[in-house]
Amino acid sequence: MARRPSSPQSSEDLLHVDRSAMQPLAERMRPRTLDEMVGQKRLLAPRSALRRAIESGRVHSMILWGPPGCGKTTLALLLARYADAEFRAISAVLSGLPEVRQVLAEAAQRFAEGHRTVLFVDEVHRFNKAQQDAFLPHIERGTILFVGATTENPSFELNSALLSRCRVHVMEAVSVDDIALALRQALDDDERGLGGRGLRVSEEALREIARAADGDVRRALTLLEIAAELAEGEDGEITPTTLAQVLADRTRRFDKGGEQFYDQISALHKSVRSSNPDAALYWFARMLDGGCDRAYLARRLTRMAVEDVGLADPRAMPMALEAWDTFERLGSPEGELALAQVVVYLATTAKSNAVYAAYNAARSDVQEYGTQDVPLHLRNAPTRLMKQLGYSQGYRYDHDVEGGIALEQTGFPDAMGERVYYEPVERGLEIRLKEKLDRLRAERETARRERGVSKSRDGT
Template sequence: MQAHDSTGDLFAVPRGSTPVGRVPLAERLRPRHFDDLVGQDDVVGPGRPLRQAIEEDRLSSVIFWGPPGCGKTTLAGLVAQYTKSQFVPFSAVTGGIPELREIIKAAEQRRATGRATTLFVDEIHRFNKAQQDAFLPHVERGTVVLIGATTENPSFELIAPLLSRSLVVVLQPLTGEALGSILERAIADSERGLGSLRLTIEPAARERLIAFGNGDARSLLTTLEFVAGQAPVSRDGTRTIDAELLDTALMAQSLRYDKSGEEHYNLVSAYIKSLRDSDPDGALYWLARMLEGGENPRFIARRMVIFASEDIGNADPQALVIANAVAQAVEFVGLPEAQINLAQGTTYLASRPKDNASYVGLQEARRDARQYGNLGVPLHLRNAVTSLMKDLGYGKGYRYVHDDPAASRDQGHLPDSLKGARYYRPRTPSSDKERG
């Protein structure tokens, strides 16, 4: 392993330059070796291909995609530790194309001397599509090995040519178990953590801290550091964090809604069930609870779009149009005003007739697809695009419904072994229950 020299290093704090206590806890505890890394074992656990590629310094261009605090920057830092190339960190938030040109120019000069460059671009999605084009020729020529980090879906935020030249690695929010391990390490580590405080966390407070971390190690450690600073020192020099101190330090209201924990799922479940039962009052209440708790309005809008097709379907096709319009309004308007759009969409969806026939039919069709395997397409439904296909009977006997209206009823559209199967069974209007 060889040390790297780079400007604007995002990962290491030069020894002796900054008092440890002034460096945020999350930065001090950032893993320096794979043995220190907690979580993401499916991606970089022992023996995994990505880890081997990093340790053997043969990593090609890669995009790390995952939520905040899941380890994207940490993995980039490990690449910096293991690579023999010049590692250059660059933030799309603070830098732009002029700075990138300078980096590329230096990389070209370095390449001429036989040394490679690894370029880490944090929050790469902040570059627009035209700016992302600037990376392409240099990635193609091998001037740089690109490592990008993003919290946004690369399929939507990164250009296709860049994606096709990069491996996309999906990182998940850290589990409660992983956050618990990080918490314990922070408390015990006297060199880089809070060990010198002789800190104890009561079990209930520990669980709530982990829930507050919400899969985000940085958030967990930042919260821990703040709360630890509020803990009174006892006569024997120890400090204790209990639930009461946690409430006082963070204000209890901010802990009532964990955006990825049980309460998150409880509230959204109550919201969806209120919509399904055609109760706009209940749906508005649970919508308000989610908004007051700080839920991402995009999440609510996505659930509305899903609900419109899953639970209303063709009983009112306009529901999907309304739900998509609400989702678009959320993007265009943003909070706080987008709450009005969410409320309108909620009351509309709750008040409409319900029919899940499309969803149920799809599930049944998928079941048969899995059970019966790759059943052949009936010959009369195939297109004879070549003379050989025509000779083999492709399209033979197919009746064009515009010339022969009875064809839609008489000719089959399923494999022989599924003939007569009926997947779509819409409800009759009389069976719909609608609350005015």
């Protein structure tokens, strides 16, 4: 039997093929099912709550929080597909309130006709309070299944009203192994990927691309696509030379004003505090690599010298200031070594937050006791009237006293009595300070007690 000739492709089919060919590899390889997704094993594991909800079509409004390229948009698309719902996407960067209202009105009309809408809002943290509030009644009525995507901590960036109506799902950066798997799938896929082009690439080269992508699958596929285009002019092999060209300008994830920034400076500070110079150097290098303002790092290092080293090693603060000044004079990259030197010194030297704690305690007393009068004996008396009123009366000039300290003399307002704020630790120089202060405080207490007994005897 003769085979029937295949029917010619329609103009719409040809247009679809052309459009598909024009799409970036990352878009063409976007997963069509949950099983095709790479990474997110914790969130989408078999029998996990979210996976069961998606596969059953009973999804809820949610916030997807994770780094770029971890699959937030893909997961939103799959939510709509499994729920047999219309998918609409808007970007908080490009869309204003009028467009939001139009999309919501269309969703309401669709809901009235018995159809659901998954509304995906990319970078939802960039919407202001009024724009975020616009979604609330529609989420409550079920007009939309709201899916907000953000790279920032929702606790800080989203309204509590919106958070209360959505469940937050934390998505993780995709591992090197999973990204390498996605790259291999793209190379083997004849329909959507790079299969059939005769490309040759080693597994180690794929892993190098995966490492350079820094947890971002989309970025990895883009790098692979560029490498493939270069390789087609080199007999189809993605060589080390090709990779060197493609990966020349690799950068790590770092948001100068967002979650990554604050997480990394926290890690640097806590590593210094824990006397771990190796970890501290790592986070310092990470922040430099991400483009952090060097002056900001110098200021934070100076703060660490004051807050966490303190008087256990008084050399730390001037060393931090000198390193800051050195950086200002030398600039990058030479001046960064001076800052690195301070990182190591701060991490390895003795630590004490005794002054920091004492200062906070004193501030707390200022707020609690209000405006207390300065005791008369501590007041200056430059005029006759002030002397007649008792200003400076009873004050003992410490340098004229044996030992150089008028031990019985108080320095606090009468209503407060003596207070102890500064309690040196037994580390570094504060060991000696503690010995001296403990002795002085004991002698001062004895002198005040003896003076009190003397007063009671003579009635003065």
